[in-house]
Amino acid sequence: MSQIENxxxxxxxxxxxxxxxxIEAHFEESTSSHISYRGKKLDSIDSSRSIGxxxxxxxxGGWGFTSFNNLKDLSSRIxxxxxQAKFIxxxxxxxxxxxxxxxxxxxxxxxxxxxxxxxxxxxxxSEYNDIIxxxxxxxxxxxxxxxxxxxxxxxxxxxxxxxxxxxxITIYLMAVATNGKEVQQSSLSMGSRGDFGRIKTLxxxxxxxxxxxxxxxxxxxxxxGEYTVVLDPVLAGVFVHEAxxxxxxxxxVYENENLRRLMTLGKEFGTEELNIVDGAAVPGLxxxxxxDDEGTPATKTYLIREGxxxxxxxxxxxxxxxxERATGNARSISYRFPPIVRMTNTYIEPxxxxxxxxxxxIKEGIYAKNWYGGTTSMEMFTFSAGEAYMIxxxxxxxxxxxxxxxxxxxxxxxxxxAIGNDxxxxxxxxxxxxxxxPLPVSNGSPHIRIRHCLVGGA
Amino acid sequence: MERILEQAKKVVEAxxxxxxxxxxxxVKFENNRLKHILSKxxxxxxxxIIKKGKIGYSATNDLxxxxxxxxxxxxxxxxxxxxxxxxxxxxNYPQVDVYDPAIESVSMEQMLKLGEEMIxxxxxxxxxxxxxxxxxxxxTTIKILNSTGGCAEYRKSAxxxxxxxxxxxxxxxxxxxxxESSCHPLTDTKTITSSVIRQLEWAKEQAEAPxxxxxxxxTPNGVASALVSPLVSAFNGKNVYxxxxxxxxxxxxxxxxxxxxxxxxxxxxxxxGSRPFDDEGVATRCTTLIENGMPAAFYYDLQTxxxxxxxxxxxxxxxxxxxxxxxxSVFVIKPGNTxxxxxxxxIKEGLVIEYVxxxxxxxxxxxxxxxNVLLGYKIENGKITGRxxxxxxxGNIYQVLKDIAAIGSDSKxxxxxxxxxxxxxPVLSISSKK
Numbered sequence: 001m002s003q004i005e006n007x008x009x010x011x012x013x014x015x016x017x018x019x020x021x022x023i024e025a026h027f028e029e030s031t032s033s034h035i036s037y038r039g040k041k042l043d044s045i046d047s048s049r050s051i052g053x054x055x056x057x058x059x060x061g062g063w064g065f066t067s068f069n070n071l072k073d074l075s076s077r078i079x080x081x082x083x084q085a086k087f088i089x090x091x092x093x094x095x096x097x098x099x100x101x102x103x104x105x106x107x108x109x110x111x112x113x114x115x116x117x118x119x120x121x122x123x124x125x126s127e128y129n130d131i132i133x134x135x136x137x138x139x140x141x142x143x144x145x146x147x148x149x150x151x152x153x154x155x156x157x158x159x160x161x162x163x164x165x166x167x168x169i170t171i172y173l174m175a176v177a178t179n180g181k182e183v184q185q186s187s188l189s190m191g192s193r194g195d196f197g198r199i200k201t202l203x204x205x206x207x208x209x210x211x212x213x214x215x216x217x218x219x220x221x222x223x224x225g226e227y228t229v230v231l232d233p234v235l236a237g238v239f240v241h242e243a244x245x246x247x248x249x250x251x252x253v254y255e256n257e258n259l260r261r262l263m264t265l266g267k268e269f270g271t272e273e274l275n276i277v278d279g280a281a282v283p284g285l286x287x288x289x290x291x292d293d294e295g296t297p298a299t300k301t302y303l304i305r306e307g308x309x310x311x312x313x314x315x316x317x318x319x320x321x322x323x324e325r326a327t328g329n330a331r332s333i334s335y336r337f338p339p340i341v342r343m344t345n346t347y348i349e350p351x352x353x354x355x356x357x358x359x360x361x362i363k364e365g366i367y368a369k370n371w372y373g374g375t376t377s378m379e380m381f382t383f384s385a386g387e388a389y390m391i392x393x394x395x396x397x398x399x400x401x402x403x404x405x406x407x408x409x410x411x412x413x414x415x416x417x418a419i420g421n422d423x424x425x426x427x428x429x430x431x432x433x434x435x436x437x438p439l440p441v442s443n444g445s446p447h448i449r450i451r452h453c454l455v456g457g458a
Numbered sequence: 459m460e461r462i463l464e465q466a467k468k469v470v471e472a473x474x475x476x477x478x479x480x481x482x483x484x485v486k487f488e489n490n491r492l493k494h495i496l497s498k499x500x501x502x503x504x505x506x507i508i509k510k511g512k513i514g515y516s517a518t519n520d521l522x523x524x525x526x527x528x529x530x531x532x533x534x535x536x537x538x539x540x541x542x543x544x545x546x547x548x549x550n551y552p553q554v555d556v557y558d559p560a561i562e563s564v565s566m567e568q569m570l571k572l573g574e575e576m577i578x579x580x581x582x583x584x585x586x587x588x589x590x591x592x593x594x595x596x597x598t599t600i601k602i603l604n605s606t607g608g609c610a611e612y613r614k615s616a617x618x619x620x621x622x623x624x625x626x627x628x629x630x631x632x633x634x635x636x637x638e639s640s641c642h643p644l645t646d647t648k649t650i651t652s653s654v655i656r657q658l659e660w661a662k663e664q665a666e667a668p669x670x671x672x673x674x675x676x677t678p679n680g681v682a683s684a685l686v687s688p689l690v691s692a693f694n695g696k697n698v699y700x701x702x703x704x705x706x707x708x709x710x711x712x713x714x715x716x717x718x719x720x721x722x723x724x725x726x727x728x729x730x731g732s733r734p735f736d737d738e739g740v741a742t743r744c745t746t747l748i749e750n751g752m753p754a755a756f757y758y759d760l761q762t763x764x765x766x767x768x769x770x771x772x773x774x775x776x777x778x779x780x781x782x783x784x785x786x787s788v789f790v791i792k793p794g795n796t797x798x799x800x801x802x803x804x805i806k807e808g809l810v811i812e813y814v815x816x817x818x819x820x821x822x823x824x825x826x827x828x829x830n831v832l833l834g835y836k837i838e839n840g841k842i843t844g845r846x847x848x849x850x851x852x853g854n855i856y857q858v859l860k861d862i863a864a865i866g867s868d869s870k871x872x873x874x875x876x877x878x879x880x881x882x883x884p885v886l887s888i889s890s891k892k
Contacts, residue, residue, distance in 0.1 A: 034780065035537075039700045044781045045534045046515035049526065052500070065496040071735040084495035087566060091491060122537050140700040174788050176702045176823060183824035185706050224852060224889035245777070255489040256588050258626040336498060373819035379631040380848075382816030382830045404820060404828040407891075410629045454891050456828035456852035 003051065005037040007071050008153040008161070014075060015157050020057045020082045022095060024156040024299060026293065027053040027071070028335040031114065032148035032349050034121050039140045045122065052335045057081040057097070062088025064215035067336045074388035087183040089275075098295065100159035107165035107288050111145035111194035121145055122374075124199075125171075128206050129387050132175050134364055135210035137217075139183070142174040145304040151196070152293075152335070155158045160295045167194025168286065168440050170428070173206055175213035186213035186399075187372070188446030189385060189428030191440065198427075222388070229405065229450050230358055230366035233424035235371050236445030239419050240348050241431070242374035243381040243409045244269075244276055248311075249305045249329070249433075251341040252378060260322075267309045270413040273351045276304040278313060280328060280344035285403050286427045286440040287344035293341055294330040299329045305316070333436040340434050348445035351419030358418045358449050365391040366455060370428075382406040412450060459603050462505060466528050467605055470506040470535070474545050474604035476737060476776065482596035485569045490572060490577050490589050502779055505531045510885040512538035513761075516585065517779045537702045542764035545604035551734040551741050554612075555727040561595055561615035564643045569593045572647055576621050579651040580810050584625060586657050591621040595643065602739045610739055614623035616730045617643045618874070621650050622821070623658075632661055632845070633813075633832060636679075639874040641728040657833065663837035663844030669889035673863065674851070674886045675837075678870035680811040681878045686789065687818045688825045689720065690853045693747045695758035695773075695784045699766045702823055704856060712751055717794060719750040722773065724787035726821050729789040731875030737773035738782050745771045759784045786875075793879040794865025801864055801882040803840040809888065810835040810842060814851060828852030839857050848891035858883050 016022050024388035029343060032046040052069035055077050066077045109127030112237045125143045132141045147169045174187040188209045192198035231239055246252070253259040279300030282291045289298055294316050301311045315330035316321070318341055330339035359367070370386030384404040390397040423446045430438020459475045466473035477500040486494040504517040505527050514535025518527050563715035577589045594617070601611045625632040634657040636650045676684065691697055698706040705713055723744040724732045735741050738760050746754045758766065759774030759782050775785035802810075809831070817829035831849040835842045859881075866880030 006825060025494075033534075038696070042537070043517070044513075044539060044783075045537050046517070046781055047534055048516070048517040048779055049520060049523075049530070051520045062492065063612075065492045066498070067496075068499040069501060070499065080497060084497065084566075088492050089493060118533065118537060140702045176700075178702065178704075183702060184822070185823050204812050216551070224850065224887060226891060249670065256624075256626070262629060319690055336500065338494070338496070371818070375816045375819070377633055377815055377830075377832050378632065379629065380815065380830050380832060382819065382850075384816065384819040384828070402820060404816065404850070405853065406630075406816070406830040408783075408848060410714045422750075451892070454850055454889060456850040456889055457887070 003135065003224065004151065004153055007053070010337055011074055012155045013247040015078070015155060018082055020085065022058040022157055023078065023295070024154065024446055025053060026152060026154055028150060028152045030148055030150040030301070032146065034146045035125050036145070037125055037141065037143040042131060043389065044312060054335045055081040056338055057085045058093055059085035060089060061091035061093060063093070063338065065338045066176050075453045078204040082303040086443065093317055094318040096320045098158065101291065101295055102161045103165040103291070105233055106150065107117045107167055111167050112149060113167055113169050113194055113196055114149055124320065128202065129175060129204055131206045132173065134207070135214055137176065137177055137214040138175055139178040140176045140292050142172070144172045145169050150349050154291070154293065154295050155357065156295060162295050164289065164291060169194060169196060169199060171199050173209060174416065175210040177213040177217055179217045182217060183211055184216035186216065191286050191427040193284060193288060215399055217402060219399045219401050222366060222403055222455055224353060224450050224455060228362050228454050229453045229455070230365065230367045231448050231450065232369040232423065233445050233447060234381065234426045235368050236448045237426045237443035238371045238374045238383050238429065239344050239444055240276060240374045241343060243412060244377045244381050245278065245346045246344045247378050247409060248278065248313050249341040250312045250314045250322060254294065254318040254321045260416050263309065263312070265309050268307055269304055269309055270307040270416055271307045273419050274304055274307045274413065275302065275349040275414060277302055277349060278343050281294055282308065282345045285345045285425060286443040287442045291326040292330045292339070293332050296326045296328040296330065298328040303330040306352050313343065315339065331439060333439050335434050342433065342439055343431060343441050345425070345441065347425065348419065348448065349422065350421050350423040350446045353418045353420050355420060355422065355447050358420060358447055359391050359396065360389045360394045366403060367391050368405065373401065379408055381409055402440060406454050406456065408423045413455065415451040415453070416448050417451055418449040420448065422446045459503070459601060461605055462503065462524050462527065463605065465505055465529070465755055465879035466505060466522055469508040469528065469532060470509040471604045472545055474506045474602065476504045477601045480596060480598045480839060483596060484592055485566070485573060485647055487573050487577060487589065487591045490581065491628060492573065495566065498723050504526070504776065504779060506781065507531045507535055507568070508541045509535040511540055513541045515781050528754060541761070543760040545606045546739050547606045548608055549741060551610060552725060554725050554732050554734040554742055554769045556612065556614040556732050558615050558642045559616060560643050561597060564595055568616065569595070572619065572793050574617070576651055579606040579647065579851050580621065580623055580654055582654050586623050587623040589621060589623045592878035594618050596614040596641045601716045604739065610735055614733065615641050616874070619647070619650055621654060623654060628743045629662065634658055634661070635756040637873065639730050641730055648742055657841040660835045660842050661833070661845035665846055667846040667849040668807065668888055669892070671885050671887050674803050674883050675810045676883065677812050678815055678868070678872060678878045678880060681881055682872045682876055684814040684817040684829065685855055685859070686813070686829045686876060687822050688827065690786045690789070691822050692757050692825070693765060695762045697823065699762055700757045704825055711752050711753070713753055714751040714859045717865050718748055718751050718861055719861055721790050722748045722771070724772065724789055726788060729788055729874060736772045736774045737776045738770070740770045740774060742772045757784050757786060786828065789876045791878040793867050793869040795867050796864040796882070798866055798868050798880055801866065801880065802837060802842070804838045806839055807836045809846065810837060825855040826856065850889045853886050858886065
């Protein structure tokens with residue numbers, strides 16, 4: 001992987017010569033492979049390679065952006081981006097000041113999934129599929145493994161030259177059970193930042209997932225309404241990502257007066273026990289990196305400290321507009337897109353309550369685990385559990401059908417009245433925003449308890 | 459492409475080269491003003507081979523590297539699935555118009571003007587709204603070439619407009635929005651602005667949200683956000699073949715309301731989802747999926763069709779540049795003859811559902827949907843009285859679409875690949891925060 005290095009060198013020589021306030025370029029090479037089983041059989045196995053780049057230029061009020069996989073004739077691409085930016089010619093964009101950075105981040109060889117032979121990856125997928133099929137009563141299954149290694153080079157007109165390599169692994173498993181009348185499904189997803197070892201020992205979870213799909217056929221559905229709910233670390237992680245993380249992305253608030261008022265630093269969002277963090281500087285997770293896609297070094301940002309709003313996620317543009325510091329959260333899923341404000345690793349810090357204490361005084365509630373997905377409108381969020389149980393008189397009771405939970409972020413964060421001592425990070429997710437999906441992120445939390453949570457049901 | 463095919467043919471029994479090239483120009487508005495102009499060029503070539511009876515596949519956008527492409531396809535074929543199909547030979551494709559040369563001459567100024575006009579009209583109605591929006595024009599060329607003699611090509615143009623508005627008062631947020639797309643350049647903002655203004659009008663007041671089962675009307679946007687995914691999944695030939703589709707063994711049986719008819723049809727002229735042939739070179743056809751409430755057929759690609767002992771319906775698509783798999787092309791729910799106002803007039807207490815957030819996050823395969831009614835309105839005595847909040851709906855399409863009170867005459871295109879009228883459902887579970 002060196003083709004882009006020469007091109008980046010060449011571009012960095014000419015990029016300063018143009019008539020623009022600021023120009024940056026990304027060049028990227030990536031390789032990925034994918035293996036999937038459906039039912040008892042191998043469904044597909046494929047590999048792909050991608051190479052390309054982009055130019056982003058700022059002239060006064062506008063951004064021009066071109067992306068391409070034909071890497072010839074860079075100067076006309078640069079000129080095109082500049083003329084687009086000039087065309088906009090209204091308002092003004094500022095960027096926080098930045099120092100030129102020259103650095104190289106190399107992939108650890110033991111975190112390179114392409115060092116693992118394809119046959120071994122296929123073997124693992126097949127092994128998990130066999131475990132799924134040990135459960136009687138299944139109709140079909142899915143095992144989907146994917147990995148990628150990406151090298152990206154960032155350069156800009158103030159002299160930065162940053163080369164970073166990263167790897168990503170994801171595995172998604174699903175079991176489907178039917179009884180002739182109904183279909184139920186149960187799934188599991190995991191990921192890692194290139195460490196194949198992390199997904200090699202899922203055997204017990206895979207077995208449990210397959211059993212769950214069959215058990216769900218006989219499970220009753222919860223009655224819709226308000227409940228006290230306890231979320232496991234995985235689902236609470238999805239909750240913090242959806243319900244609060246997206247609201248902390250400054251591109252949503254920075255140009256809107258009403259929202260800026262609503263999101264004033266110091267505002268109370270939860271109890272004193274509530275601390276929420278985002279940061280790519282937390283090492284070794286799927287959302288970790290050394291520099292973001294604007295060349296800003298990664299940080300760790302407290303979004304909520306002791307219940308109060310203390311920070312938000314920024315690009316250089318949003319930070320400048322709000323008079324705050326760039327936090328290293330400008331990310332893009334590939335060279336085909338400009339960077340936008342995104343989360344990295346987002347989590348609720350652990351508190352003091354044990355799980356037993358948390359459920360002890362709940363007469364009737366719901367214990368929701370794992371996730372199907374989640375989404376937000378900023379004010380309202382929804383997220384769905386992959387697995388749920390009734391809590392009755394302080395004890396976990398019967399399995400119920402998966403539930404969907406919804407709420408208003410401003411009320412719901414205040415309704416968190418217990419935070420567990422058992423933080424765990426979920427690395428199986430990908431985040432979507434502005435047409436860019438899935439972006440590798442992680443999120444996590446200890447167990448948490450939420451009062452008055454709206455649950456959909458029969 | 460010929461070069462890749464020639465090189466592959468030396469080492470494999472059969473091969474197919476697929477190429478897609480796109481030029482796209484999106485113009486983006488943020489917080490009521492123009493913010494970004496982008497231009498995107500991309501070209502991807504994919505090689506599918508059959509070696510020793512097994513499928514191999516590799517894709518790249520580095521067109522200079524033919525040897526690497528062939529080698530990695532061969533490498534995957536070692537572990538690949540047994541091929542059950544043959545690449546289609548040259549055939550006569552139907553005439554499906556999806557390219558309008560007028561797209562090439564749409565200027566940046568024209569796109570900018572349309573965007574500004576859209577935002578001005580909406581702000582003229584609601585001054586403190588924050589609008590985001592965009593216009594995109596694109597052209598795509600698809601070429602396919604295989605060792606059986608198949609060779610085909612088409613070009614497609616597309617133009618889309620989108621507007622999303624947010625009105626914020628204290629912590630209350632109202633979201634409205636609409637989009638429109640065509641293979642022709644769009645020149646009028648009226649479809650979008652009149653729809654957004656209607657949403658703003660209906661959402662002006664806040665109404666008390668009900669907490670019980672009631673009649674509901676799903677608008678076309680509402681149908682798209684809550685009810686379509688389970689249908690797309692149920693009629694996918696792959697799910698049917700694997701036995702995970704609830705309708706897989708119900709061809710010709712009464713599953714849905716007798717008024718309910720659905721077809722997959724990529725032959726509609728100038729519809730962005732249309733095409734003369736699919737990503738495997740199989741000719742487009744119109745497939746009736748549901749006839750008078752009875753499942754009539756499923757949609758297939760070549761491999762799945764062969765496994766299931768049937769024919770491809772021309773629904774092979776390469777999502778994310780992967781191997782082809784069955785995908786819905788253009789779904790059309792047949793309109794009825796009841797007007798939206800007649801439906802409204804029939805309801806004493808109920809909801810109009812315009813957008814459900816998160817409905818696809820549950821057991822879609824089993825037909826479940828549940829989500830927050832992000833945009834919905836209360837009906838009292840046949841009239842819309844305002845917007846509801848903190849409200850959730852949930853149900854299962856095999857119950858909800860079994861008994862449809864009325865199907866609207868108001869068919870509307872959503873996202874260029876789905877057309878539906880409003881659906882009036884006599885009873886749906888609604889939960890609201892007290």
